[in-house]
Amino acid sequence: MAAPARSVAVPAYSPRLLAAALLSIGVLLLLGYLVMFDQGAVSHSGMYLHELMHDGRHLLGVPCH
Amino acid sequence: MRTFGSLLVRGLIIGLFAGLLAGTFAYVTGEPHVDAAIAIEEAGAAHTHDHGDGTAAAAEEEPLVSRDGQKAGLFLATTLYGIALGGIFAVAFTLLRRKLRTERDPYAALGLAAAGFVGIVLVPFLKYPPNPPAVGDPDTITRRTVTYLLTLVIGLLAVWAGVAASRWAARYGDVARLAGGVVAFLVTIVIAYQILPSINEVPGSFPATLLWQFRFASLGTQATLWLLLGFGYAAAVDHRLSRQKVVAA
Numbered sequence: 671m672a673a674p675a676r677s678v679a680v681p682a683y684s685p686r687l688l689a690a691a692l693l694s695i696g697v698l699l700l701l702g703y704l705v706m707f708d709q710g711a712v713s714h715s716g717m718y719l720h721e722l723m724h725d726g727r728h729l730l731g732v733p734c735h
Numbered sequence: 736m737r738t739f740g741s742l743l744v745r746g747l748i749i750g751l752f753a754g755l756l757a758g759t760f761a762y763v764t765g766e767p768h769v770d771a772a773i774a775i776e777e778a779g780a781a782h783t784h785d786h787g788d789g790t791a792a793a794a795e796e797e798p799l800v801s802r803d804g805q806k807a808g809l810f811l812a813t814t815l816y817g818i819a820l821g822g823i824f825a826v827a828f829t830l831l832r833r834k835l836r837t838e839r840d841p842y843a844a845l846g847l848a849a850a851g852f853v854g855i856v857l858v859p860f861l862k863y864p865p866n867p868p869a870v871g872d873p874d875t876i877t878r879r880t881v882t883y884l885l886t887l888v889i890g891l892l893a894v895w896a897g898v899a900a901s902r903w904a905a906r907y908g909d910v911a912r913l914a915g916g917v918v919a920f921l922v923t924i925v926i927a928y929q930i931l932p933s934i935n936e937v938p939g940s941f942p943a944t945l946l947w948q949f950r951f952a953s954l955g956t957q958a959t960l961w962l963l964l965g966f967g968y969a970a971a972v973d974h975r976l977s978r979q980k981v982v983a984a
Contacts, residue, residue, distance in 0.1 A: 725809040
């Protein structure tokens with residue numbers, strides 16, 4: 671086993687850190703969902719945002735129509 | 736030591752710029768191919784669907800967003816995607832940093848970015864290469880979305896399997912360490928590729944050259960994003976580049 675890192679620039683594990691991490695992941699995944707898959711159900715913009723980001727979705731490799 | 740908030744904000748900001756520049760790359764290298772694909776779609780519009788890609792059904796209805804609007808929206812999409820990815824990357828860095836066996840934070844960030852690129856981009860790309868407009872049956876979008884997300888999860892699992900196997904095999908020497916990692920990774924994805932359904936919806940008449948030009952532009956866009964994210968975050972956590980003192984943990 672390698673020696674543990676001497677200088678680690680991250681906070682130690684704690685319930686608070688894990689809660690903050692999970693909350694952040696949730697919000698960020700929602701943002702990712704808006705770009706990649708939403709068709710108005712979440713954004714309440716109808717198909718407008720979906721169509722606006724159409725080229726980006728194709729070029730980011732996300733399946734699209 | 737840095738707080739979670741500062742690590743996260745760094746990821747979000749670097750993701751924003753990485754996304755913006757990936758959008759620029761996509762605009763220059765990808766948009767001509769998207770335009771060409773849409774021209775083909777329109778030429779055969781009589782029997783294809785209209786997805787607002789242009790004027791395929793202009794006689795019946797105006798598209799919701801014009802082509803110029805979609806080209807501007809490209810930057811919005813890659814930037815938002817970059818922000819989301821940068822943030823998730825920062826969370827992953829925070830949670831996984833102690834598991835990464837290097838003393839140098841920049842190397843840890845680069846290693847994590849390489850793992851992310853292989854798992855999230857390369858593994859899905861090789862099984863389900865992205866398609867330009869005019870390719871793809873709208874009726875199978877749900878199935879294609881689910882299989883795409885599955886390849887993404889499998890990609891990350893395969894990277895994890897490779898790392899775990901290489902650490903286990905390390906006791907038998909350096910060659911075993913490398914071979915163990917590569918074998919575990921490859922076995923995982925080959926089995927997954929065999930089980931996952933193949934999807935081929937490229938019309939026989941679609942130009943093969945255009946298809947691959949588009950696919951390389953798409954791969955390049957994602958590579959740009961991950962390269963900038965990896966090196967950007969590596970620089971952001973490099974205490975030698977920062978005035979902030981890093982306290983030894």
